[in-house]
Amino acid sequence: MNSILARRLGIALIVLVSVGYTIIPLVASLTTASTSVNAGRLVALTAFYWPHLLHVRQALTGTRSRWLPATLAVQVLATYLPEALGFTGWSAGTAPLLAGPMLLLLPLRWGGVLVMTMMAVEFWWLQSIFHNVTGSYFYALTILITGAMIYVVVRLARVTAELEQARADLAEAAVLKERLRISRDLHDGLGHSITAIALKGDLATRLMDRDLPAAKTEIGALVQVAREAAQEVRQVARGYRRMSLAGEVHRAAALLESSGISCRVNLAEITPSREPDEALAWAVREGVTNILRHSRATTCSITTSNRAGRTQLEIVNDGLPPNDAQTATEPVGDGPVGAQSVGGGLVGLVERAAQVGGAVEAGRTSQGGFRLMMEVPTS
Numbered sequence: 495m496n497s498i499l500a501r502r503l504g505i506a507l508i509v510l511v512s513v514g515y516t517i518i519p520l521v522a523s524l525t526t527a528s529t530s531v532n533a534g535r536l537v538a539l540t541a542f543y544w545p546h547l548l549h550v551r552q553a554l555t556g557t558r559s560r561w562l563p564a565t566l567a568v569q570v571l572a573t574y575l576p577e578a579l580g581f582t583g584w585s586a587g588t589a590p591l592l593a594g595p596m597l598l599l600l601p602l603r604w605g606g607v608l609v610m611t612m613m614a615v616e617f618w619w620l621q622s623i624f625h626n627v628t629g630s631y632f633y634a635l636t637i638l639i640t641g642a643m644i645y646v647v648v649r650l651a652r653v654t655a656e657l658e659q660a661r662a663d664l665a666e667a668a669v670l671k672e673r674l675r676i677s678r679d680l681h682d683g684l685g686h687s688i689t690a691i692a693l694k695g696d697l698a699t700r701l702m703d704r705d706l707p708a709a710k711t712e713i714g715a716l717v718q719v720a721r722e723a724a725q726e727v728r729q730v731a732r733g734y735r736r737m738s739l740a741g742e743v744h745r746a747a748a749l750l751e752s753s754g755i756s757c758r759v760n761l762a763e764i765t766p767s768r769e770p771d772e773a774l775a776w777a778v779r780e781g782v783t784n785i786l787r788h789s790r791a792t793t794c795s796i797t798t799s800n801r802a803g804r805t806q807l808e809i810v811n812d813g814l815p816p817n818d819a820q821t822a823t824e825p826v827g828d829g830p831v832g833a834q835s836v837g838g839g840l841v842g843l844v845e846r847a848a849q850v851g852g853a854v855e856a857g858r859t860s861q862g863g864f865r866l867m868m869e870v871p872t873s
Contacts, residue, residue, distance in 0.1 A: 762800050
């Protein structure tokens, strides 16, 4: 809306200035000159204003017609030819208007040179006719002033339109970014929770016939995980997900142990700042989810260390499936990534690490297991 208003105001101002340069001499000519002279003036004005308005419109819309050289030549002829045919002082009213398209449609450097040339020609021509240095200088100066005014008005209208488009693009980018955040958080968070619910339900089913109290305990844990998943969905919708590495490691170890996977935890006594800490927590969640879904692991280790101001997290398990042997070094993200981790979850980890200046690597170990590593700045 602002761009449309700016364009209309720009057109109105240019039309007002353009008409003002020729209306007074035209009215005087209509009342004093012969019919044939007035007819010639009207033809010359039509030949001038038609390409002039066409050029201003092209400049406002940022387009270039393939006929631009021809229409610009027509405007130049309509500016100076009537002067040579006897319409004295004609170019004093048309040359200032020609300066606008010269600056707008030609490279600014060349347009400026041509405008300066037009000023020199106008000063020489008027001085030779009227022998008035001051008046000739004044009319020559109007070429520069009017041309610059037309150039500035059109450029302001164009800049307003470009800023409005840039604002719309930024708003669209913000919406897309928010959609990607929600998609990534739902994938990473709910994927882990649904895996845990499935494991708890399967374990409770197996215990139902031989150990009813233990089965009830697992069902209670399943209900708790489901409630936490519902809470996570609400947090994702509100854009708030506070996670900590220590808390996520604690939950991951408990889930692995309940699934029959021995978990060894060795966390260094470090406290990363909030964003790196959350990135590491997401890595633990994604790594453990992959172990539960895709591996045959019996043991898992979760280790952190601090080196030169950077925190490194390693999750290693011994259960890489046999069919991953040929695909365990496919490049995904910043490092070699095995089939066990290929997918949107690892892509999300790479994005999270990159946001805090970190990196992710994953691949098969020499012992036939799988290793996921994330390194982030400690602060």
